[in-house]
Amino acid sequence: MTRKSGGGRFLWGAFAAALLLPLAAGLGAAHAAGDPFLPLAATNFDIEAQGVEALATSGNPRAAAVIGALRDGNLFAWKWPRPNPPLYIRTTKGFVDARTGMAVANPPVSVNLRRVIVNDSVRAAIETAEGALGLFAKATADRRKAAEALFQSANPGALPLIRRALKAETDAGVARVLREAEAAALLKSNSGSDRARIAAVKRLAERSDLSARNLLASLHNQKPAITAAIATAIHAIDYRLKLWGLLENVYYGISLGAVLLLAAAGLAITFGVMDVINMAHGEMVMIGAYTTFVVQQLIAASLPALNGFGLLFAVPAAFLVAGGIGVVVERTLIRFLYGRPLETLLATWGLSLILQQAVRSIFGATNQDVTSPAWMSGSLQLGGLVLTINRLWIILFAVLVLGALMATLRWGGLGRSIRAVMQNRSMAAVMGIRTPWIDALTFGLGSGIAGIAGVALSQIDNVSPNLGQNYIVDSFIVVVVGGVGNLWGTLFGAMLVGIVDKFVEPFEGAVLAKILVLAFLILFIQRRPQGLFPLKGRAAEA
Amino acid sequence: MRLDGGAIATLACLLGGAALLAIFNLAIAAGSALHVPSFVVSIVGKYLCYAILALAVDLVWGYAGILTLGHAAFFALGGYAMGMYLMREIGARGVYANPTLPDFMVFIGWNKLPWYWYGSEHFLFALILVVLVPGILAFVFGWFAFRSRVSGVYLSIITQALTYALMLAFFRNDMGFGGNNGMTDFKDIIGFPLDKETTSVGLMLATAVILSLAYLLARATTRSRFGKVLIAVRDAEPRTRFLGYRPESYKLVVWTLSAVIAGIGGALYVPQVGIINPSEFAPANSIEAVIWVAVGGRGTLSGAILGAVLVNLGKTWLTSALPDVWLFAIGGLFILVTLFLPRGLIGLFSGRGSTTAERGRQSAASEAVMREAAE
Numbered sequence: 001m002t003r004k005s006g007g008g009r010f011l012w013g014a015f016a017a018a019l020l021l022p023l024a025a026g027l028g029a030a031h032a033a034g035d036p037f038l039p040l041a042a043t044n045f046d047i048e049a050q051g052v053e054a055l056a057t058s059g060n061p062r063a064a065a066v067i068g069a070l071r072d073g074n075l076f077a078w079k080w081p082r083p084n085p086p087l088y089i090r091t092t093k094g095f096v097d098a099r100t101g102m103a104v105a106n107p108p109v110s111v112n113l114r115r116v117i118v119n120d121s122v123r124a125a126i127e128t129a130e131g132a133l134g135l136f137a138k139a140t141a142d143r144r145k146a147a148e149a150l151f152q153s154a155n156p157g158a159l160p161l162i163r164r165a166l167k168a169e170t171d172a173g174v175a176r177v178l179r180e181a182e183a184a185a186l187l188k189s190n191s192g193s194d195r196a197r198i199a200a201v202k203r204l205a206e207r208s209d210l211s212a213r214n215l216l217a218s219l220h221n222q223k224p225a226i227t228a229a230i231a232t233a234i235h236a237i238d239y240r241l242k243l244w245g246l247l248e249n250v251y252y253g254i255s256l257g258a259v260l261l262l263a264a265a266g267l268a269i270t271f272g273v274m275d276v277i278n279m280a281h282g283e284m285v286m287i288g289a290y291t292t293f294v295v296q297q298l299i300a301a302s303l304p305a306l307n308g309f310g311l312l313f314a315v316p317a318a319f320l321v322a323g324g325i326g327v328v329v330e331r332t333l334i335r336f337l338y339g340r341p342l343e344t345l346l347a348t349w350g351l352s353l354i355l356q357q358a359v360r361s362i363f364g365a366t367n368q369d370v371t372s373p374a375w376m377s378g379s380l381q382l383g384g385l386v387l388t389i390n391r392l393w394i395i396l397f398a399v400l401v402l403g404a405l406m407a408t409l410r411w412g413g414l415g416r417s418i419r420a421v422m423q424n425r426s427m428a429a430v431m432g433i434r435t436p437w438i439d440a441l442t443f444g445l446g447s448g449i450a451g452i453a454g455v456a457l458s459q460i461d462n463v464s465p466n467l468g469q470n471y472i473v474d475s476f477i478v479v480v481v482g483g484v485g486n487l488w489g490t491l492f493g494a495m496l497v498g499i500v501d502k503f504v505e506p507f508e509g510a511v512l513a514k515i516l517v518l519a520f521l522i523l524f525i526q527r528r529p530q531g532l533f534p535l536k537g538r539a540a541e542a
Numbered sequence: 543m544r545l546d547g548g549a550i551a552t553l554a555c556l557l558g559g560a561a562l563l564a565i566f567n568l569a570i571a572a573g574s575a576l577h578v579p580s581f582v583v584s585i586v587g588k589y590l591c592y593a594i595l596a597l598a599v600d601l602v603w604g605y606a607g608i609l610t611l612g613h614a615a616f617f618a619l620g621g622y623a624m625g626m627y628l629m630r631e632i633g634a635r636g637v638y639a640n641p642t643l644p645d646f647m648v649f650i651g652w653n654k655l656p657w658y659w660y661g662s663e664h665f666l667f668a669l670i671l672v673v674l675v676p677g678i679l680a681f682v683f684g685w686f687a688f689r690s691r692v693s694g695v696y697l698s699i700i701t702q703a704l705t706y707a708l709m710l711a712f713f714r715n716d717m718g719f720g721g722n723n724g725m726t727d728f729k730d731i732i733g734f735p736l737d738k739e740t741t742s743v744g745l746m747l748a749t750a751v752i753l754s755l756a757y758l759l760a761r762a763t764t765r766s767r768f769g770k771v772l773i774a775v776r777d778a779e780p781r782t783r784f785l786g787y788r789p790e791s792y793k794l795v796v797w798t799l800s801a802v803i804a805g806i807g808g809a810l811y812v813p814q815v816g817i818i819n820p821s822e823f824a825p826a827n828s829i830e831a832v833i834w835v836a837v838g839g840r841g842t843l844s845g846a847i848l849g850a851v852l853v854n855l856g857k858t859w860l861t862s863a864l865p866d867v868w869l870f871a872i873g874g875l876f877i878l879v880t881l882f883l884p885r886g887l888i889g890l891f892s893g894r895g896s897t898t899a900e901r902g903r904q905s906a907a908s909e910a911v912m913r914e915a916a917e
Contacts, residue, residue: 277695277698333877333881336881337880337881341694341695342609342694342695342698343880343884344880345609345611345695345698346829346832346833346836346876346879346880347876347877347880347881349829349873349876350833350872350873350874350875350876350877350880351873351876351877352873353869353870353872353873353876354869354870354873354874354877356869357866357869357870357873358870360866360869361866473702473703473706473825476699477703480696480699512714514707514710515707515710515711519707521700521703523686527690
């Protein structure tokens with residue numbers, strides 16, 4: 001801290017520094033006073049770094065070009081001691097004068113020049129400087145980024161620059177960040193009236209994030225009134241941070257819940273409606289993820305123009321592939337085992353081993369690289385919340401899938417038949433429904449939904465043959481908690497398990513969270529074996 | 543208790559085979575064609591431990607209808623209890639030469655033995671733990687589960703959740719059981735060095751004897767009056783309850799007994815393979831134990847032993863000869879056995895009528911038909 005504020009004090013008089021530096025470097029020349037470019041010609045890295053910062057905040061129109069040249073190693077200085085040494089920038093068309101940007105009339109001989117070299121501290125100074133220069137960039141996002149960087153560095157030397165930028169700023173959002181940067185710089189500078197400083201503390205309190213809190217906490221030896229204001233501000237920030245943290249946990253919980261919901265929705269059909277324990281359900285999810293991978297490869301190979309939309313094609317493809325496998329499995333395996341749930345469990349476990357090994361033999365045991373399209377990456381800032389876009393898409397996607405599934409069951413022709421067979425198999429058969437065919441389609445539907453879940457999971461998890469195994473236990477928990485044969489219950493169960501998991505995690509660690517959820521499940525099944533939302537009436541008896 | 547032909551054959555195969563193996567290993571010189579190498583002895587010892595686990599699974603699945611997907615948890619707990627003793631036997635011979643603390647505790651910076659390790663240096667105390675830890679866990683778990691009438695697939699799922707939770711817990715370093723790496727580098731057991739041939743032969747023989755005793759115990763249990771009620775519970779639980787029995791008590795007793803047998807199997811397993819780690823709790827292990835029983839023949843006891851040995855023989859051969867095929871093979875076995883061999887290999891050979899398990903299934907099926915008709 002002391003090192004930084006020492007540097008800050010130095011920069012506070014940026015122009016004075018430029019005046020003094022040549023003396024320190026032994027280059028002393030009276031008429032060099034006020035030349036912000038001079039420190040760049042120094043052979044001392046510290047002077048060079050301070051010179052970069054001073055130049056950036058000086059507002060000199062050539063600053064950006066010179067600093068850029070320095071970064072790229074295109075800045076050259078006169079090699080021999082001489083007053084007011086010239087600086088040149090090497091361009092593709094020859095040397096130009098760094099100070100004016102004009103072409104040099106008689107080009108210098110290279111033997112008289114030395115490249116201005118940089119070390120890590122100069123490189124860091126260049127980075128800060130380019131950030132500050134961004135304050136006057138055209139794009140609002142760039143200006144915002146630069147203002148944010150200035151806030152983070154809380155550099156008192158940048159105060160004049162910030163104030164100038166504030167005057168020119170038109171965008172309200174950027175102006176707000178600039179004012180926060182101004183407040184931070186002011187507080188760090190130990191200058192300004194008490195009223196101005198208290199106002200600055202309040203401004204930081206309004207910002208309410210961790211960096212504002214850290215900055216406030218780093219201020220020592222203040223006047224009592226200001227210390228009191230700081231304490232209040234830190235308290236307020238802590239409170240708000242806790243609130244945001246709570247919301248963030250809810251968001252993470254919902255996003256985990258959405259993943260679980262996707263994985264469990266298919267299971268709710270096969271387990272809930274058909275009473276078939278499908279241990280290979282996780283492998284259907286895994287197959288969906290691999291289908292996504294294959295579809296992306298195919299599109300990249302044949303229609304590169306559609307690269308960003310591979311996922312849109314992957315959704316129906318995964319549904320068809322996993323659903324098709326489901327129908328085949330039902331016809332060749334499951335149908336011989338109806339009414340024998342324990343045997344079904346063993347047989348589908350065997351099936352899951354075969355599917356895993358098959359995928360491992362075809363694609364190899366290593367993780368496959370499924371790319372995320374641009375419209376799914378990045379994050380969204382909402383107050384103190386950072387929401388990652390891909391998680392948001394998955395939440396939305398989960399809601400859509402659940403909605404589509406419910407609509408199919410409620411209004412679709414297939415859904416009507418499925419419900420009829422579930423409620424009364426013999427009566428449905430008498431009414432002309434081909435129950436074996438409905439069984440196959442129901443199992444296919446459940447598996448297809450699992451495949452769709454795989455498309456979503458391929459975006460947030462490793463696509464490996466073991467993908468499904470990570471979700472199968474959780475999915476069963478969700479279906480069991482929610483109550484068998486009830487999609488609303490599945491939604492509730494998924495959100496409950498997801499949010500509980502994320503709330504326990506920060507206190508007890510991920511592993512203990514999982515153990516607690518499992519212990520909870522064991523107790524829960526014993527209390528309410530039918531789930532939270534048991535089916536009522538005759539269907540409950542079967 | 544009278545032994546019938548099948549039981550005598552089983553015992554003869556077990557004890558005779560083990561004795562022959564011991565003779566061919568120790569009495570015949572290493573150069574001879576008849577010599578059995580030591581690694582075969584320890585592999586057979588391992589199979590016999592698996593057979594004890596299979597026997598325990600068959601006791602609850604074959605006779606009480608509880609499909610357990612978590613029995614490996616009891617097996618591993620017994621193994622950990624034995625591992626604690628073996629760890630303490632190392633004493634100052636460990637890498638850190640600490641006379642009381644096992645190496646892994648020194649490594650994570652502990653300077654005091656946690657309370658649950660007290661007394662683990664005594665072999666007898668370890669034997670008590672081997673019985674008590676799985677037994678008490680099974681009793682508590684069963685007491686809750688059976689009293690609230692959790693049954694069928696729900697019970698299966700929570701047994702799986704149980705072993706999964708234990709696996710996660712044992713992976714943690716601060717559990718004090720070696721975390722990820724578990725316990726290994728054992729030196730000797732009650733003074734016999736584990737790397738000597740005679741020790742591994744002795745352990746193999748002990749396993750064979752204990753397996754035989756467990757078989758006799760399980761056989762006596764299932765043929766007794768108690769066993770008859772148990773089978774009645776398996777085939778028609780409500781009906782048994784209406785007749786005035788308390789199915790939960792019968793299930794609880796057999797469940798706890800089975801867990802203790804599994805724990806003893808695990809305790810014998812650890813000195814023979816020389817390591818115990820949390821992966822023994824993996825749900826896949828428990829499910830594999832179920833398939834051993836299914837292959838041999840559910841509800842036959844001797845079938846469980848046969849299945850455990852045969853499937854593991856196949857596993858040892860396939861995983862070294864054709865590693866990629868193993869999962870296809872075991873997966874296919876699951877499917878084929880459930881579809882085509884509901885009575886297992888034993889059922890294939892003893893062709894007389896249906897076994898009790900088969901009859902049970904038929905009566906359950908007819909009951910379901912009747913219920914549906916009634917609706």
